[in-house]
Amino acid sequence: MVTAQSHTPIRSREGRHTPIRSCKGCRKKQAKGQLQRWVLQDGQPALDEKQNISSRGVYVCSDSCYNSIKGHLPQIINRRRS
Numbered sequence: 001m002v003t004a005q006s007h008t009p010i011r012s013r014e015g016r017h018t019p020i021r022s023c024k025g026c027r028k029k030q031a032k033g034q035l036q037r038w039v040l041q042d043g044q045p046a047l048d049e050k051q052n053i054s055s056r057g058v059y060v061c062s063d064s065c066y067n068s069i070k071g072h073l074p075q076i077i078n079r080r081r082s
């Protein structure tokens, strides 16, 4: 096995600084980009596809997790623990 002595820096995991959020359905932690972000707009749940809507939101990892929380989405968002 030859070890390449290149000058390419090996990026540590911190280098990319991926924000981690936990799914409100199953509590699994995942990178923000892997999750769906839902916000309330005029009291209605709306998918924040670009994750840049500046209202309060929650993250879920899948449709089934979303389905399990959607009945009380407003309470979850307004409570905003964690």
Ligand SMILES: [Zn+2]
Residues within 6 Å of the ligand: 023, 024, 025, 026, 027, 028, 060, 061, 062, 065
């Ligand atoms: Zn989940």
